[in-house]
Amino acid sequence: MNYAFSTGNELAALCExxxxxxxxxxxxxxMETSERSRDELINQMFEHLMTMQRSIREGLDEDxxxxxxxxxxxxxxxxxxxxxxxxxxxMARICAAAIAVTEVNASMGxxxxxxxxxxxxxxxxxxxxxxxxxxFTDRDIVNGLFxxxxxxxxxxxxxxISGAEGGCQAEIGxxxxxxxxxxxxxxxxxxxxxxxxxxxxxxxxxxxxxxxVAGLVECPCIKRNAMxxxxxxxxxxxxxxxxxxxxxxxxxxxxxxxxxxMMNSDLRETAKGGLAATPTAAEIAAKxxx
Amino acid sequence: MKEFSVFDIxxxxxxxPSSSHTAGAVRIGLVANKLAAGERIKLVELTLxxxxxxxxxxxxxxxxxxxxxxxxSPDDARVRFSMLLARSExxxxxxxxxxxxxxxxxxxxxxxxxxxxxEFRLTGISVGGGNIEIIDINGMEVSFTGDYPTMIAFYRxxxxxxxxxxxxxxxxxxxxxxxxVFRNAKRRDAxxxxxxxxxxxxxxxxxxxxxxxxxxxxxxx
Numbered sequence: 479m480n481y482a483f484s485t486g487n488e489l490a491a492l493c494e495x496x497x498x499x500x501x502x503x504x505x506x507x508x509m510e511t512s513e514r515s516r517d518e519l520i521n522q523m524f525e526h527l528m529t530m531q532r533s534i535r536e537g538l539d540e541d542x543x544x545x546x547x548x549x550x551x552x553x554x555x556x557x558x559x560x561x562x563x564x565x566x567x568x569m570a571r572i573c574a575a576a577i578a579v580t581e582v583n584a585s586m587g588x589x590x591x592x593x594x595x596x597x598x599x600x601x602x603x604x605x606x607x608x609x610x611x612x613x614f615t616d617r618d619i620v621n622g623l624f625x626x627x628x629x630x631x632x633x634x635x636x637x638x639i640s641g642a643e644g645g646c647q648a649e650i651g652x653x654x655x656x657x658x659x660x661x662x663x664x665x666x667x668x669x670x671x672x673x674x675x676x677x678x679x680x681x682x683x684x685x686x687x688x689x690x691v692a693g694l695v696e697c698p699c700i701k702r703n704a705m706x707x708x709x710x711x712x713x714x715x716x717x718x719x720x721x722x723x724x725x726x727x728x729x730x731x732x733x734x735x736x737x738x739x740m741m742n743s744d745l746r747e748t749a750k751g752g753l754a755a756t757p758t759a760a761e762i763a764a765k766x767x768x
Numbered sequence: 769m770k771e772f773s774v775f776d777i778x779x780x781x782x783x784x785p786s787s788s789h790t791a792g793a794v795r796i797g798l799v800a801n802k803l804a805a806g807e808r809i810k811l812v813e814l815t816l817x818x819x820x821x822x823x824x825x826x827x828x829x830x831x832x833x834x835x836x837x838x839x840x841s842p843d844d845a846r847v848r849f850s851m852l853l854a855r856s857e858x859x860x861x862x863x864x865x866x867x868x869x870x871x872x873x874x875x876x877x878x879x880x881x882x883x884x885x886x887e888f889r890l891t892g893i894s895v896g897g898g899n900i901e902i903i904d905i906n907g908m909e910v911s912f913t914g915d916y917p918t919m920i921a922f923y924r925x926x927x928x929x930x931x932x933x934x935x936x937x938x939x940x941x942x943x944x945x946x947x948x949v950f951r952n953a954k955r956r957d958a959x960x961x962x963x964x965x966x967x968x969x970x971x972x973x974x975x976x977x978x979x980x981x982x983x984x985x986x987x988x989x
Contacts, residue, residue: 508774522775529781529843545785545826583784586828586848591898593777595787601778623778630777639777640896656777693823695785749823766826 481507484635486673486727489628493669500659500669501621504628523620526590530579530602533589537578544584546766549696553578556704568611569708576603576707580700592623593630593639593652596695599703600653601626604661604710614664622664626656629676636728637735641688642747644738650699650706651683651734657710662717675710675717677727682709684730685737687745689752692763698753780898783847788874789820789827792894794847797836799902799914800878800890802989804837807882809859812837817866818873820894830863833876842898877904902989908959909950916945916963918989919973924982925951925958932980933960940972957984 481503483489492503508519536542537553544550556563556574563570576599583589583598592601605622608614614622630639630652638644639652658679659672667675683706691697723730744751753759782791814833816824824830828848835850836842838857846853854861866877872893879889891904902912905920912918923929930949937944943965951958968988977986 504774511771512773519774523778526775526778526781545828586783586785586790586831588781588843588845589784590779590781591787592779594897595782595784595791598784624774627774627777631772631774634772634777642896692826693819694826696826 481510483507483628484632486632486676486731489632490669490673499621499625500628500663500672501624504624507628520620523623524616527616527620527623529588529590530592531606533579533582533587533598534575534602534606536587537580537582538574542581542585542587544581544696545586546692546694546696546762548691548762548766549584549700550581552700553581565708568607569711572603572607572707572711573704575607576600576703577700579603580695580703584694584696584700592626593634593656594641594649596641596699597649597653597703597706599700600650600706600710601657601660603703603707604657605664608661608664608711612665618664622660625663625672626660629656629659632728633680633731633734636731638738644734645741645746646686646688646702647680647683647734648738649688650702651680651686653703654683654706654710654713655679657707658713658717661710661714665714665718667718671717673727674721674723675713677723677725677730678713678716678721679710680727680730680734681723681725682713684734687741687752688747689745689754690747690749691754691759692766693749693754697762776897781843782898783832783843783845786827787898788894788896789823789829790832790847791842791898792874792896792900793820793829793832793876794836794840794842795898795900795914796876796890796892796894796902797833797878798839798841799892799900799989800837800880801839803888803890803905803987804880804882805987807884807886809837809880810883811860811862811879811881812854813862813864813879815864815866815877815879817868817870817875817877820874820876821865829876833878834861837878837880905959908952908957910959910961911948912946912961912963912989914989916965917967919962919964919968920987920989921960921962921976921983922985923958923960923980924984925954925956926982929980929982930960933962933976933983936972936975936979937962937964937968940969942966942968942972
């Protein structure tokens with residue numbers, strides 16, 4: 479059997495042919511290409527999960543001194559406020575966790591790029607924080623990470639997961655789509671439903687530019703991780719409620735690629751446009767880049 | 769189309785904030801660490817160019833390069849504290865911004881002097897996602913990624929040297945993944961970079977160094 483896939487349609491067909499999950503197809507595919515055993519792959523993903531869990535805890539518990547001092551310690555603030563949050567306690571905690579990981583990243587702490595360092599908060603926040611409510615075990619979350627990886631591979635192959643190539647839609651957009659699909663599958667929905675969740679998540683972030691203030695992974699990246707996590711939960715819930723994406727996943731990925739190509743290079747990580755070109759950003763840049 | 773691994777997407781585990789400006793910088797430093805071959809280092813001079821120079825402070829690029837020089841890996845929490853680490857080991861560190869324009873925006877040059885007085889320098893670029901390329905060693909143009917065990921041999925450009933080297937590797941059943949040769953001018957200094965699937969045993973390195981006429985220096989990464 480060959481578990482190769484390049485598109486969402488191919489992935490769903492493989493799942494349906496053997497009645498297996500996206501995570502299972504991803505594991506079997508990785509076994510084929512890496513010639514490593516199932517146990518080895520699962521152990522490596524387990525280690526990533528442990529790093530993810532640690533980064534959430536660190537970001538929520540400890541003072542995070544980011545390199546420039548322009549950001550930091552907002553995760554604690556949101557977490558402390560969560561019970562009063564208009565979006566509900568659970569959602570506020572998920573967003574706080576996403577901020578936590580990205581603050582740890584900006585403070586030279588240890589994170590897992592998922593798919594990139596700048597978007598590393600979305601996936602752990604969604605899967606780890608939803609696990610308590612839904613009763614996911616660590617082994618379930620590891621499966622979720624494999625499922626998320628499959629979605630990321632399709633986006634990387636057909637569009638991009640790099641802000642320099644495709645803008646923020648390629649980083650936070652991809653992370654959000656990956657998290658949405660993984661959560662949908664972990665909640666027991668079909669591979670097609672998971673792809674619908676991914677499509678909706680990507681659609682919502684389509685066109686977002688990468689405009690880091692002073693060229694650093696702090697502003698607006700940290701708060702956009704919170705948005706990406708919230709969007710993932712929203713889109714997973716829509717898919718679980720039976721809502722379908724009008725534009726299918728593969729076509730959404732193609733649209734993301736074409737939008738990325740139309741995007742001026744000033745809006746792709748070069749810190750020359752968007753928020754990075756505001757007077758406040760210029761002030762910050764002058765202060766920190768001595 | 770490149771075949772992605774799931775761990776290209778979920779991973780690497782790394783110290784932030786940036787795969788190119790932090791993790792990649794550590795990996796450039798690690799190549800310098802290997803070139804030092806275990807000798808105690810006395811002085812490290814880091815020169816940052818382009819985007820490394822502009823945003824390096826906020827990305828910890830200087831600390832990341834230094835961490836690699838000290839042998840600290842990209843996912844080690846000590847990356848952040850490499851300056852302290854260097855000080856405790858009695859290593860003098862100088863950090864400069866380079867003003868010569870480079871082809872690649874994420875370029876760094878590392879110059880090292882060891883306790884015995886040996887000096888070398890290398891220039892590397894961070895090409896994205898934590899991947900790197902070393903483009904210059906001691907003024908000689910090279911090209912390798914550090915993903916494979918790598919042997920770099922400096923030699924006089926005379927006929928036969930390359931086949932003698934690959935013969936010795938063949939005897940040990942070492943499979944060559946990539947091989948490139950570079951030279952400054954005909955019959956002058958040359959350099960070969962051999963990336964192999966398995967590390968080259970010390971005995972073979974010794975044979976290459978002593979038995980082949982024209983080989984002047986060998987280092988491994």
